[in-house]
Amino acid sequence: MVFGTIMDNFGPRWAFGIFLIGSASVMFTILMVKSAVALILAGALIGFFSNGMFGGYGAVISRLYPTEIRSTANSIIMNVGRAIGGFSSVVIGLLMDHYSLAVTMGCLSALYILSFLVMQALPGMRKLAH
Template structure:
């Protein structure tokens, strides 16, 4: 039944949301801080490769064996996770100073400056998720319909956007580690705000694929950077909590962008949708500039 599908999807969401902060904390404890941007970008690219593998499996398994068999392949990542967990060496930072309170959400709002930083990063995460749904789900489909193209849902479209996203993540991680988060986020946020309108330029399928890769480069290239900066700006005892709270608030609130965009399309025009998404990126840009610890001199010296 539809109710059972909702329930299963809810449970899957709990797992997907819960693993993020833990994974980023493991990275932060396993690699030097100066490499977090690049390392998190590698993990982001690995996620995109997983998406390719899933779509290829779906194309092969579904027609022959059905969706029950396809879901059985989901057991392999679970087995791999148990294997990794068994061989994972716990960071020494979690074995010292047992008196420190750990995992307390209130620690993210301990001071006025910390409260501002946490709320600002939440706003940026909301925009990241909302912009992704808008740019990579709604607008390309509308452009395809406008050009009478049959790219929607095809492996070609998916591959083009994933290549763009992966290249964007690698570039963003390099800039983050070398120059700092303000320069990295500024360039990608402003380019994403402009990229909304670039999607209207293609006149054929080839052009749409190129533009899709370009927009994916900027709009999703930033995603890997959030885990890196949160892991660097918050201490070990609340690092996983900070990552999960900030990014899952972004998922929870930003996910409603699909509903908002649908409402805008029903009552206004596609130009209104573009202005809405573009404005979101500009808001994120302004908010990002207010976070003092994202200045290069503070970020690179932050303990």
């Protein structure tokens, strides 16, 4: 709901920008956890930013492609993303085997920052300004 409200009021570039930078920032809250309650709160905060933007993907993808290929583009992009994302547990496990939690969270944070930079560079996103 929060993401949708921001997207409706300020446009997708702002909404995704806020949530991608928010996701990159809150990855490090897990390092400060000292209790079970703090872990639940940190997990909720991470989930809010990381999963909050998911609902906007379909709306943005639908506006980036012509009507004739919209459904196909949306399906391919979403499912390729899911397939690649399926390996995230393996990658996180490998990082944790060889590095610290801080390095692992830094890598995840870097991916959000990379996503932010790619999103800002997409020419089609400029057309979607509110």
